[in-house]
Amino acid sequence: MLSFKSEPQLTIKPVGAFDLGRLARLHKHCFEEGWSRADLAHLLALPGGFGLIARQSGGGFASLDSLRGIGFALLRVVRDECELLSLGVIPAHRRRGVAAAILQTSMQNCLEAGARTMFLEVAIDNLSAQTLYERFHFSRVGTRPDYYARPDGTRMHAYTMRADLIDALASSAAEAAAEASP
Numbered sequence: 240m241l242s243f244k245s246e247p248q249l250t251i252k253p254v255g256a257f258d259l260g261r262l263a264r265l266h267k268h269c270f271e272e273g274w275s276r277a278d279l280a281h282l283l284a285l286p287g288g289f290g291l292i293a294r295q296s297g298g299g300f301a302s303l304d305s306l307r308g309i310g311f312a313l314l315r316v317v318r319d320e321c322e323l324l325s326l327g328v329i330p331a332h333r334r335r336g337v338a339a340a341i342l343q344t345s346m347q348n349c350l351e352a353g354a355r356t357m358f359l360e361v362a363i364d365n366l367s368a369q370t371l372y373e374r375f376h377f378s379r380v381g382t383r384p385d386y387y388a389r390p391d392g393t394r395m396h397a398y399t400m401r402a403d404l405i406d407a408l409a410s411s412a413a414e415a416a417a418e419a420s421p
């Protein structure tokens with residue numbers, strides 16, 4: 240019998256010239272304060288700036304969300320350091336390993352671009368993101384008071400987290416292999 244169902248496939252590709260609107264839509268779905276196309280264009284035009292978009296295909300009739308993108312990362316590499324500027328997955332696709340896949344690809348791409356250390360900021364009340372980063376061997380190296388401005392006018396402190404890319408990717412790969420072995 241013919242079946243049109245296939246396993247969902249995740250692809251993670253660099254942000255292209257025509258992806259700005261898509262990226263702005265994804266960012267708005269993930270954060271209270273969305274970044275405009277102009278904000279995103281500025282970040283991507285910085286020396287060493289780049290972005291990744293995750294799309295999902297297969298698994299029956301793909302939804303529009305899946306074709307347009309379900310998650311993203313924005314990064315910047317400067318010499319041997321890089322920064323994860325933003326990372327998000329739209330709510331309907333969370334807790335399926337999409338952010339983990341985007342983060343791993345981001346770390347690999349930054350390593351290939353010459354970076355050895357990745358930094359990021361995360362709000363101190365964002366426990367889901369902190370758990371994700373700890374799984375990728377990021378550790379807290381500082382606190383930035385009142386770093387984030389919230390739409391309700393309040394401010395939130397952020398932790399600065401840091402990971403050694405070679406060690407973190409090697410540890411993650413070893414853990415994934417151990418989990419996969421019977």
Ligand SMILES: CC(C)(COP(=O)(O)OP(=O)(O)OC[C@H]1O[C@@H](n2cnc3c(N)ncnc32)[C@H](O)[C@@H]1OP(=O)(O)O)[C@@H](O)C(=O)NCCC(=O)NCCS
Nearest residue numbers: 269326327328333334335336337338339361367368370371
């Ligand atoms: C944080 C975020 C990117 C996680 O995306 P995701 O695709 O759901 O994450 P994954 O499924 O890849 O999760 C990988 C691991 O991270 C941790 N994690 C992710 N979401 C979590 C949650 N809500 N609670 C606890 N742990 C969580 C878990 O360890 C998880 O592994 P597990 O599912 O096997 O337990 C997503 O919730 C999001 O976009 N949030 C809004 C934007 C944001 O906060 N971005 C980070 C800014 S610094």
